[in-house]
Amino acid sequence: MTIQQVEDEIVEEFSLFDSWDDKYEYIIDLGKRLAPLDDKYKIDENKVRGCQSTVWLAAEYKEDGKIYFTADSDAIIVKGLISMLIRVLSGRTPDEIINAPLTFIQRIGMTTHLAQTRSNGLLSMVKQMKNYAVAFKIKNSQLQ
Amino acid sequence: MQVAADLQKGLDVYAIREQFPILKREVKGKPLVYFDNAATSQKPQVVIDALVNYYTNYNANIHRGIHTLAEEATAAFEATRDTVQKFIGAASREEIIFTRGTTEGINLVAYTWGRQNLQAGDEVIISGMEHHSNIVPWQIICEEKNAVLKVIPVDDNGELILEEFEKLLTEKTKIVSVVHVSNALGTVNPVKQIIDAAHAKGAVVLIDGAQSSVHLDINVQEMDCDFFAFSAHKLYGPTGVGALYGKKQILEAMPVFQGGGEMIKEVTFAKTTYNDLPYKYEAGTPNIADVVAFKAALDFMTETGMKKMRDYEHELLAYATEQLEQIEGLKIIGKAREKTSLISFVIDKVHPQDVGILLDNRGIAVRTGHHCAQTLMERFCIPGTIRASFAIYNTKEEIDALVEGLKKAIKLLV
Numbered sequence: 001m002t003i004q005q006v007e008d009e010i011v012e013e014f015s016l017f018d019s020w021d022d023k024y025e026y027i028i029d030l031g032k033r034l035a036p037l038d039d040k041y042k043i044d045e046n047k048v049r050g051c052q053s054t055v056w057l058a059a060e061y062k063e064d065g066k067i068y069f070t071a072d073s074d075a076i077i078v079k080g081l082i083s084m085l086i087r088v089l090s091g092r093t094p095d096e097i098i099n100a101p102l103t104f105i106q107r108i109g110m111t112t113h114l115a116q117t118r119s120n121g122l123l124s125m126v127k128q129m130k131n132y133a134v135a136f137k138i139k140n141s142q143l144q
Numbered sequence: 145m146q147v148a149a150d151l152q153k154g155l156d157v158y159a160i161r162e163q164f165p166i167l168k169r170e171v172k173g174k175p176l177v178y179f180d181n182a183a184t185s186q187k188p189q190v191v192i193d194a195l196v197n198y199y200t201n202y203n204a205n206i207h208r209g210i211h212t213l214a215e216e217a218t219a220a221f222e223a224t225r226d227t228v229q230k231f232i233g234a235a236s237r238e239e240i241i242f243t244r245g246t247t248e249g250i251n252l253v254a255y256t257w258g259r260q261n262l263q264a265g266d267e268v269i270i271s272g273m274e275h276h277s278n279i280v281p282w283q284i285i286c287e288e289k290n291a292v293l294k295v296i297p298v299d300d301n302g303e304l305i306l307e308e309f310e311k312l313l314t315e316k317t318k319i320v321s322v323v324h325v326s327n328a329l330g331t332v333n334p335v336k337q338i339i340d341a342a343h344a345k346g347a348v349v350l351i352d353g354a355q356s357s358v359h360l361d362i363n364v365q366e367m368d369c370d371f372f373a374f375s376a377h378k379l380y381g382p383t384g385v386g387a388l389y390g391k392k393q394i395l396e397a398m399p400v401f402q403g404g405g406e407m408i409k410e411v412t413f414a415k416t417t418y419n420d421l422p423y424k425y426e427a428g429t430p431n432i433a434d435v436v437a438f439k440a441a442l443d444f445m446t447e448t449g450m451k452k453m454r455d456y457e458h459e460l461l462a463y464a465t466e467q468l469e470q471i472e473g474l475k476i477i478g479k480a481r482e483k484t485s486l487i488s489f490v491i492d493k494v495h496p497q498d499v500g501i502l503l504d505n506r507g508i509a510v511r512t513g514h515h516c517a518q519t520l521m522e523r524f525c526i527p528g529t530i531r532a533s534f535a536i537y538n539t540k541e542e543i544d545a546l547v548e549g550l551k552k553a554i555k556l557l558v
Binding site for chain 2: 020021024025028052053054074075076077078
């Protein structure tokens with residue numbers, strides 16, 4: 001599936017919920033199910049700035065030419081949001097990540113529903129993921 | 145007789161609510177429950193009207209114009225000064241300086257009094273429950289002057305340890321700057337005791353009244369503080385304006401803060417002479433409209449009745465404390481003997497941010513995080529709290545809604 005298709009899939013899932021109570025319940029559930037991050041990755045350089053809660057995000061570039069993200073947070077809703085970002089962006093090539101539209105965040109109403117300060121946290125995560133992709137792409141081109 | 149009977153009665157919260165138009169709005173499809181009053185309070189119609197009336201009818205620059213509008217604007221602006229003077233019990237109107245708020249008031253003292261009076265090795269004492277705005281200005285000036293910043297520790301109940309304060313006080317102490325009421329815990333500090341002890345050692349005292357001015361009777365002369373800083377927006381007034389009180393002889397001896405219009409007597413390229421108090425510290429065109437509306441807020445409070453408001457707030461605090469304590473896993477941070485209507489709490493296995501988001505989804509506004517008091521959060525080994533702070537327009541039904549919202553949130557999150 002392309003990134004676009006996964007995004008559409010998430011939007012469709014969210015359209016099944018009538019209320020934000022249900023949407024949050026779903027996001028919380030995603031957060032609870034996200035595999036915990038190994039403590040060795042919970043270091044300062046993996047912290048995402050701009051979040052009220054602590055968010056750690058680690059990225060690994062594997063031999064298949066794709067980036068794999070793992071992340072964690074001490075706040076569960078944020079963790080649910082990261083879980084969705086990972087679903088969309090993990091296991092993709094740097095170019096795919098850099099060019100990902102990520103319109104699903106807006107389409108599920110997240111940006112208007114989360115207070116600005118918290119949306120900033122979400123946008124910080126997206127930015128950090130894209131930064132990783134750019135960094136790996138540059139590193140790649142230098143190796144070749 | 146009727147008047148006496150009315151005075152006996154408590155606060156009519158529903159009549160009060162009618163005066164705050166914002167309370168009619170909905171958030172996320174639910175009636176707004178506003179419990180973030182320690183951050184800023186909502187405004188009654190009289191304050192909003194005062195702003196509109198100023199801009200509609202007599203907007204003009206103050207003090208210099210000789211035309212009618214300028215005279216009216218000046219009169220209204222200066223009337224607020226008189227009202228502030230009375231409200232905090234200052235000896236004279238010259239002791240009231242308009243600022244942008246508490247933060248600017250503290251910075252003014254740090255940059256003028258501090259710069260003039262602090263020398264290498266001198267000591268400044270603050271407390272472990274200060275807002276960042278009563279920490280950072282002192283850090284800056286201490287660094288510049290090679291002075292030492294000392295901190296009164298806080299005990300497990302969220303009270304200052306006064307015995308430790310007595311030990312910190314020495315002949316080297318030049319200024320003590322402490323918060324009257326903690327914005328993160330609600331603790332009312334024994335400022336009179338602190339002021340007397342500091343004065344005995346020859347130090348001056350600044351009281352950060354950002355939180356106290358709306359909840360307590362303030363009398364700066366009885367308190368005998370040297371400076372008192374507060375903001376209008378926490379007292380049902382507009383944002384962007386506050387007042388700094390300073391004892392006249394101290395203000396007179398202090399160097400100027402900012403240079404510009406209004407604060408001068410005569411300017412030549414060789415030498416400028418400065419204006420008298422309070423204008424000496426009010427450079428530039430001030431925030432006239434908001435200063436004017438500030439008076440409406442203070443009048444609103446006085447007319448509502450300080451004691452009535454205080455009694456009602458205490459009733460809300462007692463009710464909320466009782467209700468919240470029944471929630472399993474909830475722990476109140478800050479159990480001082482004397483508190484204002486504010487409750488900070490944490491919940492087992494739950495991050496404050498998650499609770500804040502879920503409460504917002506039910507139209508309930510609380511504050512989550514470190515409340516600009518990171519050092520205090522560190523003291524309690526927590527990243528932050530959930531804070532519900534109550535104003536005179538809040539009701540017990542709203543507290544019930546909070547309790548209900550918290551229970552639902554915990555069920556979802558744990």
